Structures are given as structure tokens and as C-alpha cells.
Amino acid sequence: MAKFEGRGGDTKRGLELLWGIRAGPRRGPKGRLDVPRIVEAAIAIADAEGLAAVSTRRVAEAVGVSAMSFYTYVPDKAVLLDLMLDAAAGDEAALPTEADGPRDWREDVRRLAVAQRAWLLRHPWILEVTTHRPGVGPQAIRTYDRMLSVFADLGLDEVEMDLSVTLLVDYVRGSVRNLVRAAQVARDTGQSDEDWWREVGPVLAQVDLSPWALAAHVGAVVGDLYGAGDPELAFAFGLDRILDGLEALIARKGAGAPARQD
Amino acid sequence: MAKFEGRGGDTKRGLELLWGIRAGPRRGPKGRLDVPRIVEAAIAIADAEGLAAVSTRRVAEAVGVSAMSFYTYVPDKAVLLDLMLDAAAGDEAALPTEADGPRDWREDVRRLAVAQRAWLLRHPWILEVTTHRPGVGPQAIRTYDRMLSVFADLGLDEVEMDLSVTLLVDYVRGSVRNLVRAAQVARDTGQSDEDWWREVGPVLAQVDLSPWALAAHVGAVVGDLYGAGDPELAFAFGLDRILDGLEALIARKGAGAPARQD
DNA sequence: GAGTTATTCCGTACGGCGTAAAGCGTTGCG
DNA sequence: CGCAACGCTTTACGCCGTACGGAATAACTC
Numbered sequence: 001m002a003k004f005e006g007r008g009g010d011t012k013r014g015l016e017l018l019w020g021i022r023a024g025p026r027r028g029p030k031g032r033l034d035v036p037r038i039v040e041a042a043i044a045i046a047d048a049e050g051l052a053a054v055s056t057r058r059v060a061e062a063v064g065v066s067a068m069s070f071y072t073y074v075p076d077k078a079v080l081l082d083l084m085l086d087a088a089a090g091d092e093a094a095l096p097t098e099a100d101g102p103r104d105w106r107e108d109v110r111r112l113a114v115a116q117r118a119w120l121l122r123h124p125w126i127l128e129v130t131t132h133r134p135g136v137g138p139q140a141i142r143t144y145d146r147m148l149s150v151f152a153d154l155g156l157d158e159v160e161m162d163l164s165v166t167l168l169v170d171y172v173r174g175s176v177r178n179l180v181r182a183a184q185v186a187r188d189t190g191q192s193d194e195d196w197w198r199e200v201g202p203v204l205a206q207v208d209l210s211p212w213a214l215a216a217h218v219g220a221v222v223g224d225l226y227g228a229g230d231p232e233l234a235f236a237f238g239l240d241r242i243l244d245g246l247e248a249l250i251a252r253k254g255a256g257a258p259a260r261q262d
Numbered sequence: 263m264a265k266f267e268g269r270g271g272d273t274k275r276g277l278e279l280l281w282g283i284r285a286g287p288r289r290g291p292k293g294r295l296d297v298p299r300i301v302e303a304a305i306a307i308a309d310a311e312g313l314a315a316v317s318t319r320r321v322a323e324a325v326g327v328s329a330m331s332f333y334t335y336v337p338d339k340a341v342l343l344d345l346m347l348d349a350a351a352g353d354e355a356a357l358p359t360e361a362d363g364p365r366d367w368r369e370d371v372r373r374l375a376v377a378q379r380a381w382l383l384r385h386p387w388i389l390e391v392t393t394h395r396p397g398v399g400p401q402a403i404r405t406y407d408r409m410l411s412v413f414a415d416l417g418l419d420e421v422e423m424d425l426s427v428t429l430l431v432d433y434v435r436g437s438v439r440n441l442v443r444a445a446q447v448a449r450d451t452g453q454s455d456e457d458w459w460r461e462v463g464p465v466l467a468q469v470d471l472s473p474w475a476l477a478a479h480v481g482a483v484v485g486d487l488y489g490a491g492d493p494e495l496a497f498a499f500g501l502d503r504i505l506d507g508l509e510a511l512i513a514r515k516g517a518g519a520p521a522r523q524d
Numbered sequence: 525g526a527g528t529t530a531t532t533c534c535g536t537a538c539g540g541c542g543t544a545a546a547g548c549g550t551t552g553c554g
Numbered sequence: 555c556g557c558a559a560c561g562c563t564t565t566a567c568g569c570c571g572t573a574c575g576g577a578a579t580a581a582c583t584c
């Protein structure tokens with residue numbers, strides 16, 4: 001199960017598939033399918049029903065072949081996940097370019113974060129597949145490149161640029177994760193957050209929370225204000241803190257670089 | 263993967279187990295086990311071999327009963343995971359108190375983040391658990407309380423305190439995740455990062471990276487400096503940015519609150 | 525052409541998983 | 555005592571990833 005949440009499998013073959021540089025077979029019957037069709041079907045299933053619904057049997061059925069024919073095209077499930085990841089990276093929103101007017105790095109970074117967030121919400125299963133090794137597919141590299149470009153020309157060195165991208169991506173992923181999980185559980189169990197609270201409330205009422213008065217107080221205030229938590233607000237708040245933090249770094253480092261324009 | 267449907271009764275039963283408020287059975291044979299023993303065994307397996315090794319059958323075997331006897335104590339696997347989560351929250355490091363000298367919120371927050379990180383590295387499987395709902399067990403609430411206390415008396419309102427905790431926790435989790443996956447994959451596949459790069463390198467060399475020159479350049483510089491990425495450095499960098507961001511907020515909000523002391 | 529060989533596709537099977545169902549024996553309440 | 559509640563077990567179902575082996579097909583060698 002969780003063995004496949006990381007990478008592994010046939011690394012070399014997987015990479016060749018990622019970049020489409022596998023030497024085609026010279027004899028034998030022609031395949032009825034190709035890898036992109038399989039990956040597309042897998043992504044459709046994941047988008048609609050979650051990563052748990054993506055089994056090799058299910059994908060094979062979706063493209064109209066028997067269970068084992070799947071393995072003719074993809075060496076194992078770990079590689080399928082790699083391919084899905086890189087393919088999904090293809091539909092991220094475009095970044096604004098210099099042509100759209102004067103660059104404002106703060107606005108660019110915010111847009112980047114919002115776009116990443118929207119992308120993750122479109123493909124929630126991506127959060128369950130997260131790679132530990134850098135994405136080495138074409139789409140992943142393109143995304144990395146685009147993110148770096150936002151931090152270019154601000155006086156940061158290469159390492160700082162890379163770390164800034166990492167910080168931003170890690171934050172967005174963490175922030176979206178909570179939201180996605182809620183939706184996922186609601187779907188899997190047919191139980192909304194409200195239903196759940198209605199069940200939890202009475203049990204918690206029996207409990208003595210006084211040892212954690214601060215938690216109880218803040219929890220009550222926050223809960224009253226926006227139910228079980230407002231993910232939009234949390235996202236915006238964290239992003240603003242991170243932008244402030246990056247701004248402090250940039251101000252310190254990039255004396256001669258363009259500053260905020262607003 | 264996380265497809266455990268929690269039916270209505272399971273949620274309630276799970277909560278009762280979390281808080282130890284089940285009504286004891288009056289007749290029938292005494293059980294040979296209790297829930298804490300089962301949870302402890304499950305955590306031991308998860309610590310040693312990863313979450314994937316935790317199956318109901320395996321846990322049952324570890325405590326010396328047959329596969330189905332497990333379900334006498336725990337209604338289903340999702341509840342087991344909830345119990346594991348809350349139990350694991352019990353071994354977080356203590357926070358320094360006011361008795362240790364003058365409070366410095368920045369240092370406190372940093373210590374908090376470092377402690378959280380160490381805790382996650384001690385129980386890496388926690389990051390793999392797709393939690394049912396926000397933690398409502400006693401340990402989870404205790405942790406939340408302690409984190410809030412660090413942000414108390416700084417001029418932040420309840421919502422800002424809650425959001426600050428969320429930001430910090432989300433960041434730490436995201437940051438640790440990369441590190442944990444590396445170790446996990448290395449263990450599962452027997453392939454170290456270096457082995458992996460040795461396999462990836464030659465394939466990537468065949469590829470034209472010029473469309474993403476910035477990514478290639480930064481990637482090369484970063485890779486040269488510290489191999490496949492230095493997680494310690496990335497963690498410290500992101501944490502510093504977040505601290506700067508929080509400091510800006512606190513400076514703006516808490517005119518009368520204690521400022522930095524260093 | 526004929527033969528060889530690489531390749532596609534598929535049926536079967538193995539050992540895992542979570543857990544429903546049903547049976548057995550033990551316990552304590554009435 | 556009898557009976558209901560309960561602990562524990564065996565059996566079984568339908569999933570999963572995928573190893574294996576066989577049949578059909580296409581292109582290469584002769």
C-alpha cells in the first residue's frame with residue numbers, strides 16, 4: 001500500500017517513459033494502446049475518485065485491456081504514479097510575464113502560491129503521492145523553472161532562490177492538505193464535518209478540558225467564528241507571513257534590486 | 263490506501279476509546295488484552311517498519327491473538343490509527359517555562375518547531391496517517407494548548423494565535439515530509455539517494471534542458487553545493503523566514519507587548 | 525517462402541489486505 | 555439454574571499487486 005506512495009520500481013524504465021526516449025520494439029504485434037492513454041485514464045480515475053481507486057486492474061479495465069496487459073506498458077505501479085505526477089504537472093496555470101506590466105515580486109509570488117493551490121485542489125491525489133526526490137520529468141522541471149523565475153533578479157543567490165521555492169511549495173502543500181483531507185473523508189464516509197461535530201460534541205462535553213484552558217478558550221472562539229476552521233483564511237494568513245519573511249530577506253540582501261512597487 | 267469507511271457507531275466508539283470513557287462490560291469472559299497494549303504494539307511496528315507494516319492481522323499477531331480478535335477491542339483500522347496518533351503525541355518534548363528565565367517568543371517558537379520536527383522524525387509514520395479529522399484526543403489537545411501558550415501575551419487575538427500555530431505546524435510537517443520519505447524509500451527499495459542519482463544522471467544527460475535554463479543552472483549549483491539537497495538547511499531557512507514574518511505581525515499588532523530581547 | 529524471435533495479450537495463481545458472518549466456550553446476572 | 559452477553563476463533567469474500575506461462579502476432583534472417 002504505502003509502499004507505492006514513494007518512488008521505486010523500475011527507475012530506468014520509468015525515466016525513459018517520462019521523457020519518451022524508450023527505443024520502440026521492432027517486432028511483435030503492435031500494441032493497441034500507448035502509455036499516455038493509460039496515464040490519462042489513471043488521472044481521470046484519481047481526479048474523480050481519489051488515489052485509492054487507482055488500481056492497476058481498474059486502470060487496465062478503463063483502457064479496455066485485461067489486468068495483466070497493463071504491465072506491458074508500465075513496469076509497475078510506482079512508475080505509473082510517477083507518470084501521473086508529471087502528466088498532471090502539465091495543467092498548471094500560466095504565470096504572468098513582464099509583458100503584463102511592471103513586475104511586482106510579491107504579487108507574483110502570491111499568484112504562484114494561489115495557482116499551486118488551485119492546481120492541488122484540482123488534483124487532490126497529488127498530495128498522497130508526494131515525492132521525496134526532486135521531480136525529474138519534463139513538466140516538473142518546467143514548473144520548477146517557472147517558480148525560480150519569480151525569485152530571480154531580487155539579489156538572492158542560487159541557494160536562497162531554491163530554498164525560497166521549497167518554502168513556498170512546502171507551505172502550500174501543507175496548507176492544502178488539511179482542506180483536501182476534509183473533503184476526502186467527507187466523501188469516503190458520507191459524513192460531513194457538521195455531522196461529525198454533532199457526534200463528537202456530546203462526547204467531548206463529558207470531558208474535563210480545564211487542564212488545557214487556553215486551548216479550550218481559543219478553540220471555542222475560533223470555532224464560533226468560523227465553524228470547524230476556515231481554510232481560505234488560514235491559507236491567506238500563512239502566505240502573508242511568509243511573504244513578509246521573504247521580504248525581510250530580500251530587503252537585507254538585495255540593496256540594489258527592485259523593491260516593492262505598491 | 264486510506265479507504266477505511268468509518269460508520270456512525272465507529273466514530274463514537276473511537277472517541278470513547280480515545281478518552282477512556284467506555285462503559286465496561288458486565289458479563290462474558292475477561293479480555294486477555296486492553297486497548298493500550300494493542301496501540302502500543304501497533305506503534306512499535308510502525309516505528310520500526312513503517313505504517314505499511316501495520317495491518318490488523320500483524321498487530322493481532324504481535325499481541326498474541328488471532329486476526330479477528332483484534333476487532334473485539336478496536337472497531338476498525340481507522341480507529342486504530344486515531345488511537346496511535348494520540349498515543350504518539352504523548353512523547354513530545356516539554357516546553358521551557360517562565361522559570362527558565364525571561365521569555366523570548368522567537369526562541370520559544372523555534373524550540374517548538376525543532377521539537378515538533380524531532381518528534382516527527384521519531385515517529386515518521388505519523389506523516390503517512392491520513393487523519394480522519396482534527397485531533398480531538400487528550401494528547402493532541404495538550405499539544406495544541408502548549409503551542410498556543412507560546413503565542414500568548416504577544417498582542418495577537420485568538421484567531422491570529424490559532425492561525426500562527428497552524429502555520430508553524432503545517433510548515434514543519436511539510437518540511438519533515440521530504441526528509442522522511444527519503445529514508446523510507448531508501449529502506450523500502452534498498453536504493454540510496456546516490457544510487458538513484460547514478461541511475462538518473464545518464465538518462466537526464468540525453469535530454470535537452472535548455473528550455474529551462476534557470477532550473478538547470480540553479481539545480482546544478484544547488485546540487486554541487488550539497489548533493490541532492492540539505493534538509494537541515496532548508497528547514498532552518500524556512501523557519502527563519504516564518505519567524506521574520508510573524509515578527510512583523512507581532513510588531514504591528516502588539517505595541518505594548520514585549521519585543522525581541524536579543 | 526520458412527523459420528526464428530521478440531513482443532503483445534491474457535488466464536491463472538499466490539500471498540497479502542480489511543472485515544463480515546457464524547460458531548464455540550466462558551462468564552455473570554436474574 | 556438458565557440465559558444473555560461477551561471473548562475468541564475459523565472460514566470466507568472481494569479486493570490488491572504482480573509472477574508465471576502460454577497463445578497469437580509481427581518483423582527479422584535465411
